[in-house]
Amino acid sequence: MKAAERVLERDGLAGLTLRAVAREAGVSHAAPTHHFGDLTGLVSELAAIGFRQFNAAMVAAGASGATAIEKGLARAKAYVTYAQAHPGMYGLMFRTERLDMSRPSLHEAANISFAGLAGSIGESRHEQIQERALSLDQAAAIVRAWSLVHGFTMLLLDGRLTDVLNRMPHGSTLDLLFEAMLKGNTKPC
Amino acid sequence: MKAAERVLERDGLAGLTLRAVAREAGVSHAAPTHHFGDLTGLVSELAAIGFRQFNAAMVAAGASGATAIEKGLARAKAYVTYAQAHPGMYGLMFRTERLDMSRPSLHEAANISFAGLAGSIGESRHEQIQERALSLDQAAAIVRAWSLVHGFTMLLLDGRLTDVLNRMPHGSTLDLLFEAMLKGNTKPC
DNA sequence: AGCAAAATCTTTACAGTGTAAAAATTGCGA
DNA sequence: TCGCAATTTTTACACTGTAAAGATTTTGCT
Numbered sequence: 001m002k003a004a005e006r007v008l009e010r011d012g013l014a015g016l017t018l019r020a021v022a023r024e025a026g027v028s029h030a031a032p033t034h035h036f037g038d039l040t041g042l043v044s045e046l047a048a049i050g051f052r053q054f055n056a057a058m059v060a061a062g063a064s065g066a067t068a069i070e071k072g073l074a075r076a077k078a079y080v081t082y083a084q085a086h087p088g089m090y091g092l093m094f095r096t097e098r099l100d101m102s103r104p105s106l107h108e109a110a111n112i113s114f115a116g117l118a119g120s121i122g123e124s125r126h127e128q129i130q131e132r133a134l135s136l137d138q139a140a141a142i143v144r145a146w147s148l149v150h151g152f153t154m155l156l157l158d159g160r161l162t163d164v165l166n167r168m169p170h171g172s173t174l175d176l177l178f179e180a181m182l183k184g185n186t187k188p189c
Numbered sequence: 190m191k192a193a194e195r196v197l198e199r200d201g202l203a204g205l206t207l208r209a210v211a212r213e214a215g216v217s218h219a220a221p222t223h224h225f226g227d228l229t230g231l232v233s234e235l236a237a238i239g240f241r242q243f244n245a246a247m248v249a250a251g252a253s254g255a256t257a258i259e260k261g262l263a264r265a266k267a268y269v270t271y272a273q274a275h276p277g278m279y280g281l282m283f284r285t286e287r288l289d290m291s292r293p294s295l296h297e298a299a300n301i302s303f304a305g306l307a308g309s310i311g312e313s314r315h316e317q318i319q320e321r322a323l324s325l326d327q328a329a330a331i332v333r334a335w336s337l338v339h340g341f342t343m344l345l346l347d348g349r350l351t352d353v354l355n356r357m358p359h360g361s362t363l364d365l366l367f368e369a370m371l372k373g374n375t376k377p378c
Numbered sequence: 379a380g381c382a383a384a385a386t387c388t389t390t391a392c393a394g395t396g397t398a399a400a401a402a403t404t405g406c407g408a
Numbered sequence: 409t410c411g412c413a414a415t416t417t418t419t420a421c422a423c424t425g426t427a428a429a430g431a432t433t434t435t436g437c438t
Contacts, residue, residue, distance in 0.1 A: 018425065028388045030426085035386085039425065091286075096347040114352070134356045140369035143341065143353060147370065151340020152332065158285040163303070164332060167323045180329035181336065207396065217417045219397085224415090228396065 013088025051109035202277025240298035
């Protein structure tokens with residue numbers, strides 16, 4: 001197996017550095033650079049793997065429910081669950097600063113994930129969504145679902161929800177809060 | 190003026206390093222360390238300033254509207270506008286990894302921002318919210334609004350919405366999308 | 379098989395970085 | 409003014425990403 005592939009088996013993303021992955025892979029410190037060009041390249045390649053895992057989890061979750069509503073809820077929960085299980089990877093995937101979205105593998109993986117989201121929204125609206133041309137309503141529905149779940153996930157991973165949770169009635173769980181958030185009427189203003 | 194204070198006048202947050210702020214402040218490279226302890230301390234102090242600015246913008250926006258609905262919308266727009274005007278700062282404020290939330294100044298500034306959000310939600314629900322004890326409904330409403338706006342903001346700053354925007358009907362603006370997202374019915378599942 | 383070319387890896391080097399400890403300087407109150 | 413504490417500089421170290429050049433291995437082709 002090539003060093004490049006060994007590098008991509010890393011699971012802890014905390015202290016991710018070119019030299020660290022080189023050490024772990026048992027190669028010289030400059031070897032990874034040859035494969036990935038630079039740190040941005042390595043991170044982008046890892047993020048692409050993340051998007052594929054992430055998408056697979058969502059597809060699997062969507063297959064479980066019976067109604068469109070159940071499927072949507074299952075997918076939303078799978079979204080948060082994936083992020084909780086792989087917080088470092090989720091951060092990598094959605095922190096554009098160190099990402100090169102023009103890399104084909106990353107671009108494609110991210111696009112497939114987005115298509116899954118759009119398809120899911122179309123399903124729940126009982127209409128076929130043409131990704132190339134969205135109506136305002138469709139775009140709003142997609143962005144609403146995405147913002148809601150992504151925002152919740154980010155706040156959760158960044159520890160911004162612990163205070164709210166602690167101040168909720170005794171016995172309240174994160175799951176309960178998440179469901180209540182999704183099911184309620186949105187208009188906050 | 191002390192070097193420490195000069196450091197905090199930095200506006201570009203892109204290449205923020207201890208040594209960079211030292212250079213800009215015209216002090217030795219190790220001077221900032223004495224004031225802030227370490228990089229986490231510096232970043233946390235900057236984030237506290239950000240939260241205060243941010244909160245001021247929200248309060249100002251809330252004063253403009255007549256009805257509770259108008260106020261809420263104005264605040265939501267001010268939220269996104271602040272993040273667009275200070276993307277580096279917004280990232281700093283919500284990227285916990287390099288933040289020390291136990292720092293009194295940061296903790297307090299972040300709490301005031303949260304109280305503003307909670308108060309805004311209480312206003313739109315026509316009820317007084319006791320921050321120390323939230324009902325499930327109240328917590329869900331707060332987290333829903335926060336997730337929605339924070340998620341939208343993050344996706345926007347990370348460039349994840351440009352594709353959606355490009356595929357919307359000709360003439361659609363970000364503002365239009367944002368309003369449509371907020372006004373629609375939420376249940377994505 | 380043999381050999382040239384391409385891919386892969388190592389070595390060496392350099393400019394930055396955060397952080398720690400000691401030395402030097404400054405400011406200020408008694 | 410003197411002394412002490414706050415502040416800053418100096419020096420040092422172990423890291424980091426990146427670049428360039430040489431060494432090695434793998435691959436493809438006749």
